[in-house]
Amino acid sequence: MHKDHDLMGLMKFLAREDWKEPFHAVLDEHFGPAMDAFDLTHDDIEDLLDDAWAMTLWGCAFEDFLTRDLEPDGRNLVEDYLKRRGWKETPRTKAYMKELRTSVMSLYEVSEIVPGQSLRARDLIRAGEPIVVSERSTTHTLKPWDKIAARIVPQRDGHVFAGGLLPFSSEAATMLLDGIHDSLDKDSLSSPFMDDKLQTAAPLFTLAWLFDVLPKALGEEQPVLQNRDGEEIVFHTVRFPLAIRMTQKEIGTRLDTLQDLRRESETFWNWLGDSPQTRDGKDQGAMSLDVTMDDGRPVLGNIELKERSLLLMVNSAARAARGTAMLQEVLGNRVLTPLTEIQTVDQMRESSQGQPAGASSIPPEIATPIVHAMLDKQYRETLDEPVGMIGDVAPRAAVKTAEGREKVADWLKFLENRSASHNDPTDPMVTYDFGWMWRELGIQDLRQ
Incomplete structure (x- = not known):
């Protein structure tokens, strides 16, 4: 944290009795609906998320509270603190607090990222020209076109992010934008009072993030992946060693006799199924994972000659069995007993995520x-x-x-x-x- 952005004095002031209850009410706006929906407490949410995210979410509610004028007398935490304790703060810290007082949470799309220095943020709600923001830490993790919820605070020498910054998935961003448009009338989105209107919607940012992250943290069942035949996706690679003195050319000639194989190169074939049609075995609630050719025929698998082996690559156990029988029938003793390698979707995902940089065998x-x-x-x-x-x-x-x-x-x-x-x-x-x-x-x- 920049020394001019130190809000510890303001946070301690928040512990005064006259601010506790109003702040808890704002916390409930940010967390309450998610707590009810997932039957969780504040402590449960903190346990599910790591400490950094728990503090960030608290910071989103805190920064929202800094903008609130409380009923019935219009009191504001920042104004009261500066009036009573402002003499303890530097001029730049006081200026930062005043900017937070009028800040607005919005959804931004980032681009032109300079790691350790800056990025450009385009407001997806209020439109306008992208803003160059000075930022060090998050520029090392953000990617072009990532979406983030944040408050951009003007400074004497540019713009910075406030502390409550949340990265949004595409799904969460859509959920948030739908919620914002539903909560605000269309005229207000383009009116000069947009900032005032948007300030009232600040809890939606926290909630949209929580409704996206909590199901994953709770380990809710992921969508089932099936192929067009209604078979669970499990990747199989069946390796047939070539018999002694058997050449790739001879194997290729035999494979070309199969009508369902389409040769794509000297050593590669696509195994094609029938024209697209609805299969009764397909679970309508499952996600389908399949590839089709230009003519609409589905690709059931791939066959490739590699050195002294023939590889059959398919995405289900049933296809592995069908493909193995098909190849053994046409090739006979030209190939030896096959070996099969099996990998689930989760295993493939974990292996790809855990692969260190430069681990590929191809330079x-x-x-x-x-x-x-x-x-x-x-x-x-x-x-x-x-x-x-x-x-x-x-x-x-x-x-x-x-x-x-x-x-x-x-x-x-x-x-x-x-x-x-x-x-x-x-x-x-x-x-x-x-x-x-x-x-x-x-x-x-x-x-x-």
Whole structure:
């Protein structure tokens, strides 16, 4: 904490009897609905979250309280403190307290991050030009297009964040924006009194964050992942060693006789299913994870020749059994007894998150140009294909309207943010430059 932002005197003053009850009422506004919804106490929430987040949430309520004029006499904590104890504070600390007194919590989208120095924050509620904010710690963890709830406080030499800063997932941001728009009438969103209106909605920021984070902290059941056949997603890699003196060319020739295999390269085939159709076994409450070809045929798995082995890669136990039988029938004694490696979704997620930087066996200088070239090809094709996030309209078509341009910008920001989320800074996904897509679609002015 900057020495000019030390609020310890103000916090001690809060312990006076005449401020305790009003502050507890504000705490209840910030936490009460979440406590009721999840049947938790304040202590339960503190136990579920680490100490840093518990203090941040308390800080959000505290900073909200600093802006309140209490009934019936309009008392305010900051004004009362400065009147009685202001002589103890430096001029810059008093100025900071006065700015907090009139501050407003809002939702921001960050960009142009300079680690250890600054970032640009665009207000997603009140609009306007992005603000350059001097910031050290959070610039090391934030990624372009991340969304945060915060109070931006003007200083003599720029702008800074107050202490109550909450990172928002895309889902939580949508929940918050919906709540803000529901609680405030449309006219107030663009009126000169917007700040006053928004101040009353400060508890919604804490609640939206809690309603997003608490279910995960409580370990609520995650959505079931299934493939189109209603089978639980469990990744199987079946490795068939090639028989002695058997060549890859001979194996490839045999695989080409299978109608459901489509050769994509000298050593790679897609295993295709029937044309898309609804399957009765599919759980309607489950999330589907499958890939389709351009003609709509689903990809059941992949087959690849690697040195002296043939690999079958599928996403369920049933497909592993079907694929193994199919390959053994067509290849016979050309391959030996297969070995199977199994990995659940959670195991795959944990292994990818725990992988240290540079752990990939492929050097970045080799992987990067290959991956970037593949991404260029994929995204260039995507520009002319329907995209669900922009209403099943192709990006090139969507940018012809003002509303479509905004949707395409949000989609591109989502792609960039997701790409930057990988832990390894040398990962080709992290270093990929999406700038050409903004320029190609003529909306680079919205990349802010």
